[in-house]
Amino acid sequence: MTIDVMLPYYGDVAMMKAAVDSILTQEDRDFRLTIVDDGYPDETLPAYFKSLTDNDDRVRYLRNEKNLGANGNYRKCLGLLEHDYTVIMGADDIMLPNYIATIRKAFLNPEVDIVQPGVEVIDETGVVYEPLGDKVKAYLRRRAVGDAADAVIAGEPIAKSLITGDWLYFPSVAWRSSAITKHSFRQQYDVVQDLALAMDIIMDGGKMMVSDTVCFQYRRHRESDSSVRALDGRRFAEERAFFDECVRDFRKLGWNSAANAAQAHFSSRLHALTLAPKVIQKRMWPGLKKLVTHAVKP
Known part of the structure; x- marks a missing residue:
């Protein structure tokens, strides 16, 4: 069960390299990494990306001829999927070594279309912290799933919970590829496109597993887009x-x-x-x- 790791990229070079390193050092090595460069202007990048593809046949690199923007690049990534499960990784986030293994275990449940694993938040320097907004997310998540280690939720209850307060961490979420390609990202959104996608799948009968296994670090920037x-x-x-x-x-x-x-x-x-x-x-x-x-x- 190879997992597609899609990395739409435009931004800080050092953080992107740290993200790539975290993917390539996964304990479970059965994945395919696809980097889709949205034309970030840095003269050192061609050599770096060439070294990745030359040294690891699990890595594929593409550069867009013109800048598509975040939403457009996400949608392009969906057209490149090759396997049954995928994650659209943030280019400044970090996979902990157990991420792929955690996702693979979750998808052993054939009913699951979306997996939200356990996440910790880091700042620009990589220090773990918990801003007020993330404390609220944690509270809403607990209310939705209770104390279950791997809760499967669906229908109106999860829709109501997420619309009350979006507690998903999009770059950490894994998706059944058939579900995500069926609905894709709504083109009119640049900030809530991830929640809209999850909601479309839920309204179509999709189920979500919420795991308490921490396996991902989400980077919270003070001046993010x-x-x-x-x-x-x-x-x-x-x-x-x-x-x-x-x-x-x-x-x-x-x-x-x-x-x-x-x-x-x-x-x-x-x-x-x-x-x-x-x-x-x-x-x-x-x-x-x-x-x-x-x-x-x-």
Whole structure:
């Protein structure tokens, strides 16, 4: 059961190399690593990528002729899948040595389409820490799955939980390839595309396993793309559009409790309010107006 590890890349070179090293040093070596370079400008990279492919036949490298952006590069990765299971790895995250083995064990359950393993958060320097937002994620996750070591959840309960507060860590999530290619990423989203994909699979009857085995380190940047989009309000405009779609989709399925949670989107509103002091400090007044509007608008 070879697992496709897709690495869409654009960004910090040193962190990307650390991510690649963490993949290549997995205890379970039955995987195929595909790096899809979105045209990052660094003259040292051709030699580095050539050395990877020359020395390890599990590694494949492609460079896009033009920059596709994150969503476009994710969708390109889906067109390159060769095996039944895949992970779309973050180019600045770290697989702990037991990641592939943990994912393989989870997919022994033939009903599972999505696997969320245990994750720890690291900062820019690689130090493990737990910001407030990740404490909230951990709380919501516990409420959804309880104390089970490997819980399988599906249907309206998981949809309601995730729409109340997205506790997934997308780069760590593994997917059944047939499920992810059936739905793909919605082209209109650049921040919530991962949650939208998971929700599409769940609404189609897919099941998720949530494992408590920690096997992945998710890097939390203070000035990540999603953080910048949050401060100027773009993130929340996108989230609101997605929530509105979910309300309609959930109602069609008769998932009225999940639809009410999507309509309320309390955690998203609270997130907007928590960013207000930082926006004021940076004097980003248009962004402040968008944050406040998102927080209070029905």
